[in-house]
Amino acid sequence: GDSVTQxxxxxxxxxxAFLTINCTYTATGYPSLFWYVQYPGEGLQLLLKATxxxxxxxxxxxxxxxxxxxxxxxxxxxSVQVSDSAVYFCALSRDDKIIFxxxxxxxxxx
Amino acid sequence: xxxxxxxxxxxxxxxxxxxxxxxxxxxxxxSMYWYRQDPGMGLRLIYYSASEGTTDKGExxxxxxxxxxxxxxxxxxxxxxxxxxxxxxxxxxxxxxxxDGYTFGSGTRLxxx
Numbered sequence: 001g002d003s004v005t006q007x008x009x010x011x012x013x014x015x016x017a018f019l020t021i022n023c024t025y026t027a028t029g030y031p032s033l034f035w036y037v038q039y040p041g042e043g044l045q046l047l048l049k050a051t052x053x054x055x056x057x058x059x060x061x062x063x064x065x066x067x068x069x070x071x072x073x074x075x076x077x078x079s080v081q082v083s084d085s086a087v088y089f090c091a092l093s094r095d096d097k098i099i100f101x102x103x104x105x106x107x108x109x110x
Numbered sequence: 111x112x113x114x115x116x117x118x119x120x121x122x123x124x125x126x127x128x129x130x131x132x133x134x135x136x137x138x139x140x141s142m143y144w145y146r147q148d149p150g151m152g153l154r155l156i157y158y159s160a161s162e163g164t165t166d167k168g169e170x171x172x173x174x175x176x177x178x179x180x181x182x183x184x185x186x187x188x189x190x191x192x193x194x195x196x197x198x199x200x201x202x203x204x205x206x207x208x209x210d211g212y213t214f215g216s217g218t219r220l221x222x223x
């Protein structure tokens with residue numbers, strides 16, 4: 001069945017470092033792809049999305065490109081801040097619902 | 111602008127007790143979902159309602175029931191709580207069956223002792 005695999009954390013970086021969180025998916029057809037962020041004690045918030053191959057989603061300095069040939073949707077940010085510390089979830093839409101990866105916890109050190 | 115509202119935020123139950131988790135959305139969304147979140151497991155879909163009047167099982171439906179009361183409200187019921195149901199429960203809604211993403215509630219932290 002369809003699934004999402006993302007790198008295990010925690011990922012610890014210093015402020016202003018470059019961030020990459022890897023995400024690959026298995027699916028038939030062309031699902032929509034998403035990144036969600038969860039801050040401590042809160043629900044998930046949609047960070048960005050892409051609905052077709054080669055689309056780039058972006059928001060708050062984060063970017064991810066829908067790569068059909070490598071079935072990937074890696075999350076990147078050029079310069080992270082302490083406030084980016086959170087759990088990040090990669091996800092895909094399929095048959096009326098969304099399938100989530102297990103999440104990657106990100107710690108940013110000042 | 112409330113979005114998705116879940117009640118209660120916290121609950122402690124004894125094994126065998128029952129309870130209903132409430133969820134309401136004010137965005138006129140068609141689809142609603144219940145997930146549970148456990149450490150190391152990500153989010154797992156319990157039940158969903160693609161549109162008013164329909165409900166379907168997700169990945170982990172055992173021990174739960176749902177009711178789509180109207181377009182706004184989607185409740186989750188635990189008939190006889192078990193310690194394995196200790197989790198954080200999230201309700202979500204979507205305008206178009208998840209294609210544009212979900213809006214999540216802030217969660218209910220449930221402990222079964």
